[in-house]
Amino acid sequence: xxxxxxxxxxxxxxxxxxxxxxxxxxxxxxxxxxxxxxxxxxxxxxxxxxxxxxxxxxxxxxxxxxxxxxxxxxxxxxxxxxxxxxxxxxxxxxxxxxxxxxxxxxxxxxxxxxxxxxxxxxxxxxxxxxxxxxxxxxxxxxxxxxxxxxxxxxxxxxxxxxxxxxxxxxxxxxxxxxxxxxxxxxxxxxxxxxxxxxxxxxxxxxxxxxxxxxxxxxxxxxxxxxxxxxxxxxxxxxxxxxxxxxxxxxxxxxxxxxxxxxxxxxxxxxxxxxxxxxxxxxxxxxxxxxxxxxxxxxxxxxxxxxxxxxxxxxxxxxxxxxxxxxxxxxxxxxxxxxxxxxxx
DNA sequence: AATCCATTCAACCGCCTGGGT
DNA sequence: GACCCAGGCGGTTGAATGGAT
Numbered sequence: 584x585x586x587x588x589x590x591x592x593x594x595x596x597x598x599x600x601x602x603x604x605x606x607x608x609x610x611x612x613x614x615x616x617x618x619x620x621x622x623x624x625x626x627x628x629x630x631x632x633x634x635x636x637x638x639x640x641x642x643x644x645x646x647x648x649x650x651x652x653x654x655x656x657x658x659x660x661x662x663x664x665x666x667x668x669x670x671x672x673x674x675x676x677x678x679x680x681x682x683x684x685x686x687x688x689x690x691x692x693x694x695x696x697x698x699x700x701x702x703x704x705x706x707x708x709x710x711x712x713x714x715x716x717x718x719x720x721x722x723x724x725x726x727x728x729x730x731x732x733x734x735x736x737x738x739x740x741x742x743x744x745x746x747x748x749x750x751x752x753x754x755x756x757x758x759x760x761x762x763x764x765x766x767x768x769x770x771x772x773x774x775x776x777x778x779x780x781x782x783x784x785x786x787x788x789x790x791x792x793x794x795x796x797x798x799x800x801x802x803x804x805x806x807x808x809x810x811x812x813x814x815x816x817x818x819x820x821x822x823x824x825x826x827x828x829x830x831x832x833x834x835x836x837x838x839x840x841x842x843x844x845x846x847x848x849x850x851x852x853x854x855x856x857x858x859x860x861x862x863x864x865x866x867x868x869x870x871x872x873x874x875x876x877x878x879x880x881x882x883x884x885x886x887x888x889x890x891x892x893x894x895x896x897x898x899x900x901x902x903x904x905x906x907x908x909x910x911x912x913x914x915x916x917x918x919x920x921x922x923x924x925x926x927x
Numbered sequence: 928a929a930t931c932c933a934t935t936c937a938a939c940c941g942c943c944t945g946g947g948t
Numbered sequence: 949g950a951c952c953c954a955g956g957c958g959g960t961t962g963a964a965t966g967g968a969t
Contacts, residue, residue: 597939599963621954637955638938673957688958689936931969939961948952 596630599641642683649681751816
């Protein structure tokens with residue numbers, strides 16, 4: 584079947600937009616809103632393809648566009664999100680308010696990708712390019728293959744001031760276990776850490792229907808999601824995340840708590856960083872672990888659980904050893920001591 | 928100053944998807 | 949189910965720019 588062109592090719596202008604065209608487009612969208620892109624050019628008096636108008640608006644003229652250099656935090660988020668989503672630029676852009684998919688894509692291709700390659704990380708797989716090569720201890724200048732993730736870069740750059748998302752995940756688990764270890768029933772924590780128990784069921788069905796707060800883990804793209812998560816691979820390969828939608832006000836049956844939770848999340852200034860570490864799209868093909876219903880109904884638990892998320896975010900962004908609950912780090916990855924305390 | 932080359936990024940292209948009929 | 953349409957997406961292009969020679 585012959586594809587119908589999105590617009591008539593004759594007489595349409597291409598190339599860089601002029602200020603006059605921008606003003607026309609802005610005026611039209613402000614008056615009529617977004618949408619109807621195919622007919623917009625005629626109505627707005629633009630000799631442009633509707634697609635071109637939409638792109639110009641979405642990538643450049645939209646009032647909430649954030650322009651300028653990417654911050655270190657934004658770059659970290661992009662790397663983390665790319666490890667999860669791959670080249671799904673729009674998905675990544677949704678987590679970076681004010682940044683467009685096109686901008687992120689360009690920045691990735693022109694800056695981040697090169698930097699990752701330079702330090703020995705495959706930007707496609709986020710694994711070391713030196714897999715299988717001899718240990719770099721013989722060659723101190725070559726990257727260490729043990730930390731075969733994109734986070735090596737930030738570790739290298741911020742080893743004293745930042746914690747990697749991986750350690751954040753483990754630390755988060757520690758805190759949950761330490762704080763709630765005496766109150767959450769065993770099966771719930773078994774679910775969270777996937778300790779091989781029967782309750783590592785991936786209750787995808789209930790996620791979309793009855794879910795409230797779902798702790799959900801995402802496997803690295805290179806790993807099979809079908810395997811039952813073990814304690815170790817949870818720490819190494821997975822980030823604990825909380826589904827955003829699950830923490831909406833509708834989550835909580837106690838109406839008096841609704842506003843509180845809304846407040847907490849609206850108070851989080853940097854949703855980008857928060858979401859890059861804890862939040863994820865609720866795709867149908869992703870698997871979820873559910874917190875026990877009883878936990879969700881326990882507003883006290885949910886209150887503290889939410890506070891942990893918030894505190895964790897704050898501590899990670901301005902980490903100093905003095906004010907962070909100590910977490911033993913047995914090796915280069917965090918250990919999950921809290922769960923041991925609980926089960927011990 | 929002139930030329931060449933590399934880099935950046937706005938814009939385009941073609942494909943895909945979902946909704947409506 | 950088939951078809952059409954609108955919108956969205958990722959990959960690619962090419963003009964503009966800056967640095968090196």
